[in-house]
Amino acid sequence: AQSVAQPEDQVNVAEGNPLTVKCTYSVSGNPYLFWYVQYPNRGLQFLLKYITGDNLVKGSYGFEAEFNKSQTSFHLKKPSALVSDSALYFCAVPRSHASGGSYIPTFGRGTSLIVHP
């Protein structure tokens, strides 16, 4: 079954430093992978997705993600963190549902990113 794992519950980084939020996947075939961000008291917002092609995917707010097939990883990165990047980040993979032909996004447990001033 398609799944993702986020090995870190929390990541701490100083403002201005590069940040990485990790995600590994277990997918049969070619994976479609997503990152979402959740700010306090808000719903999840789509950041970026990997479908095929370039292993480096650029997304919103200066974020990018690197797809690595040999390591089955899809880590989220940003060259210079901002305090306003502090939020909960979710990796996701669509999972085919047995009935109806739907693809249901399945989310990791989430990683809390804290950027210190």
Next chain:
Amino acid sequence: DSGVTQTPKHLITATGQRVTLRCSPRSGDLSVYWYQQSLDQGLQFLIQYYNGEERAKGNILERFSAQQFPDLHSELNLSSLELGDSALYFCASSVAPDRNNSPLHFGNGTRLTVT
């Protein structure tokens, strides 16, 4: 703004009661998803509708039910509420459920507190 509207924002109710959560999807989206977010379970998929019909069912309790109306808005009904049902309930929408490369658009959720 995602374009997905959820009401109410907060609900406080007692055990044994029944509540209804409402969702209006983003304009043009035909598919609606319901998720439950809690600290211990993370983000759990409950149920999905497409153009008025149920398409997929996840970890939804029998005490919970949902429907999607002809105008595409959806309601999630939670009955015989228990303390453990306290959580954040999200609605999300997408263009079509059979595209595995379409992102979801989430509402801001309804925070349910059962006392």
